[in-house]
Amino acid sequence: MQEPKGTLIALGGGDDDGxxxxxxxxxxxxxxxIEVITTATLEPMExxxxYKEAFEELGCNSVRFMHIDEENEPDKPQNLERIKQAEVIxxxxxxxxxxxxxLAGSKLHHLMQQRFQHEEITIAGTSAGAAAMSNRMIYEGYGSYSLMKGEVKTTDGLSFINNLFIDTHFTERGRFGRLAHAVTKRPEFVGIGLGEETGIIIKSANHVEVFGTGVVTIMDGSKVRYTNIPDVKEGDPIAIENLTMHLLVEGHEYCLTDRTFRPLSQQKRSADAATAK
Known part of the structure; x- marks a missing residue:
């Protein structure tokens, strides 16, 4: 399968001016x-x-927002046409x-996926909008309870990328346990914990670069030698041996295909900066 041409940008929540x-x-x-999708929030108009005003303050003059819920079905012709035109969602x-x-499973969703796969479109999101980007997402698991078997829940996401768990508000809400639990149960997944005001840019479904003021936590369960998760009953504490973790800050990159961490070279950063101008 070819690498997607689109770019994913995910923020861990908090102030999203950056x-x-x-x-x-x-x-x-x-x-x-730019099309802003407000489905996750209960205050869509506000x-x-x-967001429309925030983008317009920076000079963007073609910003609209779209709300999809029980009263606003996704597959209206005008919605499909707007997503066909969008360069940023x-x-x-x-x-x-x-x-x-x-949204998931609608014609509108499939159109987003097709465009992300075959066109140079950007899919961005913050908090819940970031957590839903992969084919699986964490939606439950709190504090110390997340280290008890059965307390971490996952479900299908929007599948712009596969085999990632993206968790948000990571350090601020103490979500280390639930991400560790999730990747140990599903070692084919890489876990990415995003602190607030900190995010990632993912290109070619592989290269993960950091932006923002905080830390990105990477968890890799592929080298776990032992866990008691298959053997203990629901509600019992879990044991994990040899879970791998990395901490990334701006100027560093993680490659998903070979699960490697490296600082970005000065040459690459300079080239990226030149390309952005």
């Missing part, structure tokens, strides 16, 4: 069509208008289960 500035400065021009925060319930 994400909006990144999209404007490195991804799109003032005339690019959220959509706020931005998913707001809220509750990621709403994205699965009201």
């Amino acid at each position: 994400l909006i500035s990144l999209i404007r400065s490195e991804i799109c021009s003032t005339d690019s069509h 959220s959509g208008q706020a 931005f998913f707001t925060g809220g509750n990621q289960l709403r994205l699965k319930e009201f």
Whole structure:
């Protein structure tokens, strides 16, 4: 299967001015069509208008927002036409289960996936909008309870990329346990924990680069030698041996295909900066 031509950008939540500035400065021009999807939030008008104004303050002049829920079905002809024109699709925060319930499996969703696979489109999101990007997403597991068997729940996501768990508000809400639990149960998945005001750019479904002020946590369960998860009963604490973890900050990269960590070379950073101008 060919590598997708699209780019994913995911933010861990919190203040998203840095994400909006990144999209404007490195991804799109003032005339690019930006579509904000407000399905995850329970305050769609307020959220959509706020993002529209934030992009417009940076000079973007073609920004619209779209709400899909039980009263606004996704596959209206005007929605499909707008997504055909979009160069950036931005998913707001809220509750990621709403994205699965009201958007996943629709014609609109399939159109987004097809465009991401075959065109140079950008899919961006913050908080819930970031957590839903992969083919599986974590939606439950809190504090110390997340280290008890059965307390971490996952479900289908939007499948712009496969075999990732993207968890948000990671350090601020103590989500280390649930990501460790998730990748140990599904070692074919890489876990990515995003702190607030910190995010990742994923190109070619492989190269993960960091932006923002905080830390990105990478968890790899592929080298786990032992876990008691298959043997203990629901509610019992779990044991894991040899879980691999990396901490990335801006200027570093993680490659998903070979699961390697490296600092970005000065030459590469300079080339990227030149390309963005």
